[in-house]
Amino acid sequence: MTQDLTITIWYTAAMVKDRGRLQHINCLGVKVIGFYVPSHPRHIKRLKMNLAVVFVFLTSLRLASGQKVANIARGRNVAQSSVGYGGGPQRAVDGNRASNWNQRSCTHTNKDRRPWWRLDLGKRYKINTVTVTNRRDCCGNRLNGAEIRIGDRLDDNGNANTRCTVISHIPWGHTRTFQCKGMEGRFVNIVIPNRKEYLTLCEVEVTGEPAGNNPRPVVNIAKRGKVSQSSIGFGGSPHRAVDGNRASDWHQGSCTHTNNDRRPWWRLDLGKRYKITTVTIYNRRDCCSNRLNGAEIRIGDRLDDNGNANTRCAVISSIPAGYSRTFQCKGMEGRFVNIVIPNRKEYLTLCEVEVTGEPAGNNPRPVVNIAKRGKVSQSSIGFGGSPHRAVDENRASDWHQGSCTHTNNDRRPWWRLDLGKRYKITTVTIYNRRDCCSNRLNGAEIRIGDRLDDNGNANTRCAVISSIPAGYSRTFQCKGMEGRFVNVVIPNRKEYLTLCEVEVTGYRRPSPENLRLSGKVSQSSIGFGGSPHRAVDGNRASDWHQGSCTHTNKDRRPWWRLDLGKRYKITTVTIYNRRDCCSNRLNGAEIRIGDRLDDNGNANTRCTVISSIPAGYSRTFQCKGMEGRFVNIVIPNRKEYLTLCEVEVTGEPTENNPTAVVNIARSGKVAQSSIGFGGSPQRAVDGNRASDWHQGSCTHTNKDRRPWWRLDLGKRYKIDAITIYNRRDCCSNRLNGAEIRIGDRLDDHGNANPRCTVISSIPAGYSHTFQCKGMEGRFVNIVIPNRKEYLTLCEVEVTGEPTENIPTAGD
Known part of the structure; x- marks a missing residue:
């Protein structure tokens, strides 16, 4: 950084209009002293010219020194x-x-x-x-x-x-x-x-x-909540309204959609009570904007009538197509925010919902659906209606939507939920079929207890279902009845039993949690948009079109990995298989657990081999306290697609935990020799390993002589490993011969620093990890020497630890 300079500039009263230039020079960190001299037009003109030259010179000097005026808009x-x-x-x-x-x-x-x-x-x-x-x-x-x-x-x-x-x-x-x-x-x-x-x-x-006086940030608390709605029509899931995307055309894939329901509703569960200040709703643009006319916003803590019985904040008279409107709720308190269209049959579509507010002091105990944690079975499976459909967290009530159970025409058909241990059951909510046959549930009984006599149907009765209207739900109060099993049974007649969703609330002692909630995930590749996060989204839906199953390309030894962040004693791993096709792809897959990332974690110790899992079913594997940070599922010895519809892991932390492996590249600044086709250098550190160009996450230079990409870590690190993800859809051999260089110098843009390794090749769409064995430096460069080439990187990940000696970057 340059030191402050003192410049003596002579100016006259006639130059008052040029004092702005003097102030700008002061902003550059340069001291300017002015003296009054007698006015003369010729001298004034010459001094103005000199002042302009000084300004340009000082600006160039300050920029050459590396001091820049920060762009505060970047990344906001x-x-x-x-x-x-x-x-x-x-x-x-x-x-x-x-x-x-x-x-x-x-x-x-x-x-x-x-x-x-x-x-x-x-x-x-x-x-x-x-x-x-x-x-x-x-x-x-x-x-x-x-x-x-x-x-x-x-x-x-x-x-x-x-x-x-x-x-x-x-x-x-x-x-x-x-x-x-x-x-x-x-x-x-x-x-x-x-x-x-x-x-x-x-x-x-x-x-x-x-500025000195900053208002309190306005935070959209809707993004923290869980959402549900009366039904899902045309794939318009309720999560679309809190995805942070305000796109208002249906084809952009960010608007919710129900079926043509009687009193359709959408509900946001904030997890605890808030004082709600505003609710902002974004309406659909391409059609049907008047559907929202007359909708109500309701806020409160009750789940009667699915939350639609809570206090009304506002009635939506109308919102123009593609526009938003903000409704003032003036501190109304509640955990749930509902949007419901009362008194008519209608489709409900929301393109985004944003809520502001602050936590209230008095928060009720959370209401949790414990049914989704249990194991289910039923008297028989008819027409593919497996028992898991009643706990897939999908309340869709038309049979063709694939989320309702179905038995054969059994004598005393039954469905049973096994919670794993005894609970005090507060409520049981049942969603009935809408498209036909709603009266089949008439007379069914809900029974709760610990016995398995008569398949659990001999346990104590909580309630008799007199009737539930087609497509509606009804909540039954069980008042703390205790038991491990919850049965729904139709006694005394031959009948089909169909349940579109069963939700149970109650209390119990803490049990092993599903560790997926705290983990990060990755996989060998992403095929057909089936990202690895889908296996830990809490949704066990097993049809591909429901958008909750992972999918790789047809890889050699495809894999999926869960990073728990620290070492756990793993008790169980539960895997949910795809239902609509291809269930035998998982045959022979291995579950591996350990702390190593050799071979992407697939070299860790094997827990088990998956012989088979029936289509649409799950299977739980006992790993008996195996210790490790990483849980991998890999198909060895063949080229295959890997699809997982949900993975759930239970266990407890160990006392001996290795130091976390952190990708330090994400916190650095990046640059490259040029930007071609919009492939900016930031794409290599965006945390997205997508390897097809059209997915918009790969860098790209022009066809440069010796193209390069540089990561500035801000201070010196001991670099352990560098992992590079190569492009999949074309041109993977462009990286052949590229060099990784590490050091503190910026000579030749950093490409003159010591070499860690040469990249011989990385297969299309794959990654390779290079060991740099503690090489020290602030800059990590990837450069293709000795030829004119395009340089493309789909992700770069760096691990290491800071050194004590932090140099200042040179020019």
């Missing part, structure tokens, strides 16, 4: 009025000024009335400048007349805040900086007022410094 939370053509709002803060649309770094709204884009800085800043990069390949005049607005309010989505400036014009592909002179605010909006238009921004950069 952003939103916009709509998403058109895939141009999400994050593109404007990705650090890439690429201005051609096909480079995938420009935002895009639909043709909205008053389209807007908003940056949330998280706290109030004094904003100095806002820099906007305009689109180059077309339509650069769309930004003409746009306004930049700054403030702390979210009225009108932030567009009611104070105006900094109006963008008269930015030439196509050019960048222009606007001075906001310390305007204070948390939100920076760019809005096109008074016309219907597309809004496209290729980059927005903001400079400023934190």
Whole structure:
């Protein structure tokens, strides 16, 4: 860093208008002393020229020293009025000024009335400048007349805040900086007022410094909650309303959808009581926006009528297509937030729901559905209606949706839930079939106890089901009856028994938890969008189209791995197999447990071999306290697809835990020789190992001479290992011969540092871990020497530990 300089500049009273330039030089950390001299026009002109030269020189000097004005917009939370053509709002803060649309770094709204884009800085800043990069390949005049607005309010989505400036014009592909002179605010909006238009921004950069007085952050607490709804129509699951995506076209895949239900509802469970301040609802844009007219927002702690009997906050008169509306609930208290359309048969669609509030002091005991933790069985299986469907957390009530149980036409058909140990049962809720035959449940009994005489049907009776309307549910109070087994049985006649969901609440002593909740997951590859997280999403749905099963490509020795973060004594591993096809793919798979990552963890000790699991069923494997941090499921010795619909693990922590293996690359800064096709260097450290280019998570340079990618860890580390994920869909041999270099120097962009290894080859879509044996350095480079080539990296992961001697980076 340069030291402060003292510059003596002579100026006159006639140069008052140039004092702004002097102030800007002061902002560069340079002291300026002015003296008054007699005015003379020729001297004044010469001094102005000299002042400009000094300004340019000092700016260049400060930039050469490495001191930069930080862009506080980079990586912050952003939103916009709509998403058109895939141009999400994050593109404007990705650090890439690429201005051609096909480079995938420009935002895009639909043709909205008053389209807007908003940056949330998280706290109030004094904003100095806002820099906007305009689109180059077309339509650069769309930004003409746009306004930049700054403030702390979210009225009108932030567009009611104070105006900094109006963008008269930015030439196509050019960048222009606007001075906001310390305007204070948390939100920076760019809005096109008074016309219907597309809004496209290729980059927005903001400079400023934190303001002293910062309002309390407004947090969307809906994203922390669990959600459910009356039914799922057309695949529109309830989780879509809290996925953080406000896209409002159905085909964008982010809106919920029920069937055409009588009184359809959607419910958010916040886990504890909150004082609710606001509820914001985003309506569908492409059709049917009037369906929400008359819907009610209800808040409270009760689950009577699925939560729809709680106190009403507001009635939604209407929300225009593709728009949102915020409803003030004024601190109403409750754990549940419901949106329900009363008094008519309707489809309910929500494209996003956002809730603000703060925890209330008095929180009731959590209501947990303990049925989903149990094992189930029934008198017989008819038409493929397995007993697990009643505890798959899917309340869909049409048979063709594949979530209802079905027995044969049995004498005294029954369904049984085994909770594993005795509970005090508070309630049992049963969801009846909607499309036909709802009266089959009439006269069924709920029985609770510890005995298995007569398959559990001889236990004590809690209630008799007189009737449940088609497609509806009913909750039965069992008042603390104790037992391990919960049975639903139709006595005294020959009948089919169908249950679309059974939910049970009650209390018990703590038992081994499903460790999946605290773990990270990965797998050999991702095929057909079947990401590894689906196996630990808490959803045991076993049909592929329900979107809850993992899927690899057809790999040689495909694998899935759970990282528990520390060593556990593993008691059991339960695996749920796919139902709709291909169940025999799991035959011969191995479960392996240990602390090593050799061969991606597949070299750890084997717990068991999976001989077979019937289609749509689960099987629990006893691992008898085997110790390890990693649980792998691998299919050895053949090329195969690996699909898991749910994996559940029980165990307890061991006292001897190895030091956590942390990917330190995620916290570093990255750069590369050039950016080709929008493949920015950040993609290699985004935590996403997707290896197909079209999935948008791989870097890409131009065809450079000696292309390189560099990770700056910020300080010196002892590097243990570097794992590189190669591209799958094409061109995997481009990495052949690349070098990994580690050190503290920036000569030749860091490519002159000592070499750890040479990458001979990495198969398409695979990863390889390179051992660097404690080499020390701040920078990790991957460079292809001696040829002109494209460099693509789909993920780079680095492990190591800081050294005590931290150098300062050189120029």
